[in-house]
Amino acid sequence: MSDLLRPFRRAVTYTRWLHLFLAVVWPAMWMYVADGWALASVAVLAAAGLVPAARMIEGMQARLLLTGHRPDGADGRIVAMPSVTWGDRGRTVVWLEIRLFLGFFVALLTVQLPLLTVDLLTLARGGGRADGSLFPVPGHHGWYALLSPLPLVVLGAVVVGSGRLITELALRLLGPSPVERLTTLEARTEQLLERNRIARELHDSIGHALTVAVVQAGAARAANSREFTERALVAIEETGRAALEDLERVLAVLREVERPATGRPTLADADRLLQSARASGASVDAEVTGVLARVPGPVSREGYRILQEALTNVLRHAGPVPVRVRVRADHDRVHLEVRNPLPEGRPGSGRGGSGLRGIRERAAMLGGRTLAGPDGDGEWQVRVELPLG
Structure with a gap:
């Protein structure tokens, strides 16, 4: 009833x-x-x-x-x-x-x-x-x-x-109608892709900043030097400020505030990544070949994030070790390479987390290729090729 x-x-x-x-x-x-x-x-x-x-x-x-x-x-x-x-x-x-x-x-x-x-x-x-x-x-x-x-x-x-x-x-x-269903599906797909991009942005930017802060704080405590501690605090401050700027850009997307995509960092801003890694105690040997300013915006922005995540992985898993960074812009593609000694006792372990997955996803999205793993000579390598077309 x-x-x-x-x-x-x-x-x-x-x-x-x-x-x-x-x-x-x-x-x-x-x-x-x-x-x-x-x-x-x-x-x-x-x-x-x-x-x-x-x-x-x-x-x-x-x-x-x-x-x-x-x-x-x-x-x-x-x-x-x-x-x-x-x-x-x-x-x-x-x-x-x-x-x-x-x-x-x-x-x-x-x-x-x-x-x-x-x-x-x-x-x-x-x-x-x-x-x-x-x-x-x-x-x-x-x-x-x-x-x-x-x-x-x-x-x-x-x-x-x-x-x-x-x-x-x-x-x-x-x-x-079928046309409207297709339009709605495309809009939903674009929304999901945008959310995934935002998640990667947060992971790369905030993860890099936190990694640098942790490494710097640990190194300052171990050094027990006032001068080194001051340098570490300056590095933490600069890295944190850059992370806050990235966070504000991501939040602007979530608030649907129209910001030009060119406001995001590109490979032309790679120096701040290298300086941040050096300030964390890593010895960075960097070599940049080609005119990065001519690299198309989407490739340059994703390349910056790939390089950022690769350096973050070095600091997170190997600590302040010597790092070789090679960036080369050819007429048809960009080559990124980051090498560092493997941590003792962990040959190739602990390096397959979300960071590497994010690198592969970014490269695949642009039609590029990724090679990551030990090279047989006691070093860990991350090599990425991104087509410009």
């Missing part, structure tokens, strides 16, 4: 009922002032459905009354956008016509079924039928009183069933 009454405790049941009533308000008014109102209503709705804005209006109304969502909310099941193709217009016309006929049927039963209940009760007591009643009830019988609740039960079933039917039709006729 509780399951049967549950729909009547939901507000959407009554808003769907109202939605069907609204479809016949103006044809009902027209019925009293003009002949041929039914045919004229069908023709007017057919013409209105061809107007692009009709789909948007019907979609907003359906979202609000049929699904319980705000008309401006993100409910992808029903589209609140103007018609773009003739297919969208055709589906809107079909929707309007079905809504008109179904609404007329429900409105008629909404009026007539309660009148039938009144007729049954009145005839059971020997009275006459109510004015306007369309359902014939012959004779006067006392047992009609027992049947009087039945029309109201039927009305409840009609209200619930027609509401579910019109909602299902709205999902089919006002739902997204």
